[in-house]
Amino acid sequence: MCIRDSYIIMELFRNLFEGYPNLWGGGVAHSVLILSLVIAFGIMLGKIKVAGISLGVTWILFVGIVFGHFNLNLDEHLLHFLKEFGLILFVYSVGLQVGPGFFSAFKKGGFTLNMLAMMVVFLGVVITVTLHFITGVPITTMVGILSGAVTNTPGLGAAQQANSDLNGIDAPEIALGYAVSYPLGVVGCILSLLALKYLLQIKPKQEEAEAERGLGHLQELTVRPISLEIRNEAVNGKTIKDIKPLVNRDFVISRIRYCNGDKQTELVNSNTIFHLNDEILVIANPIDVEAITVFFGKQVNVEWDFKNKNLISRKILITKPELNGKTLAQLKIRNDFGVSITRVNRSGVDLVATPHLQLQMGDRVKIVGSELGVAQAEKILGNSMKRLNHPNLIPIFLGIALGCILGSTPFMFPGIPQPVKLGLAGGPLIISILISRFGPQYKLITYTTISANLMVREIGISLFLACVGLGAGKGFIETIINEGGYIWIGYGAIITVLPLLIVGFIGRYVFKLNYYTLIGVLSGATTNPPALAYSNDLTSCDAPAVGYATVYPLTMFLRVLTAQLLILSLG
16 A cells, blocks of 8 residues: 555545544535434443443543544534434424323322422422522533433423523533532432442341232232132122222232132122132232222132133233224224233233223233133234234324424423423423324324334434533533633532432321332432432332332423523522
């Protein structure tokens, strides 16, 4: 290879990294190269764990800052577009994920858990405003520190969008505050949960036993199977239709083992007659278990899966569009095929299969019955991954369009001089929650597979974080060293730790929450996946996950809204 060829190759690489001066935006190849490298390096670094803790995709932000510091950047207009588009994809996919459980989370036991999460959000905002007035740090920076301290990227996006709408320019200090406070936000949350364990004098074995029984505020948010022996004379000779009004609880009787000689196990249907000493399998919320047990008789231990080789249980996906929004009673599965739907899993949460429960595309139902009956029911319900794997793009892009319209609509609030806009974070988030929750009632298929939703979400957050990092990189080092940015770490630590400890004590001593439920709620209140992973590692029960999922939708919405309100009211 001659010197001239070497020079041409070096010049090519230099132009790729630094941009072609004669081409728009430094050239498409240049922009794609920089963006791809930032995201790829960030994801690779995100796989590194220290003491089991990883910063995940947030590494993309830090890699973007490094690239931005060395002036390896994108065209300003292209950078802005990709950042906003990535944010829209991210929050919309988050809304689709949390939407189905958003409104049900306020019912029954979920109300208390959401109240505690709201307290965490409120205390964080109060501390942020207090530090702003005491220290004189600009509110834009403080909101960035707040978003990083609670590891909430949509809040960062919402704040940047609100500032852009208010002042017409981006505020890199928001991203700087976020980047500085985020690492300790992850670690600080986990340390707070660990501190609560010792400060509250938790006895792990006792707490885990209570959590597994579904005690506390999860009693109405989970499902539990129990085996009962009928001892109540009033039940003898009656059918399920006769018994339901007497109990006045939501439950499903799946199987029965007759007390006669052969001890045969059968499925329960509308014609099944119950007798004294028969054994039945009941599916119900833990809060209703005691009342149901008292009514029927007493709890017994029965290995149902091995009592009748002719009965099988299978989990089947709802994949037929025409079933979207229909109730279990309308399907007539039990009458037509002699099989029983015992529970419905939606977004990772088990629901009692009551007749009035509306089905949604992507629900996973547990069916018990003969092999032939289950196979026939499977044909009716779909169970076709191929059908589910085909993406429903109309609701996504229609929702994004409606979200942009809603996000651009100004709303007046008393005491705030400027009209408030939900922005490109809040608008799509609200629309996606509403579509995913109410869409099935209007025959709108909003289901996306977990993998498809995750792909859209990860692409969105990767684009957003990469662009935010590239935009903030130029002044990052100077801010940290010369402008007291290192002090922001302390401010972030206060915002992270103090609300969690205060609400942790309130949740334990005032509302008597189980510890594992409590740490799930606190992890959800900070929208902190690493904290949830840590909480799940502490116990084999699903209490942390249920607590997290219960408060996550409302918390995510409030984080986005409060970030904007802080900018608009104090910016």
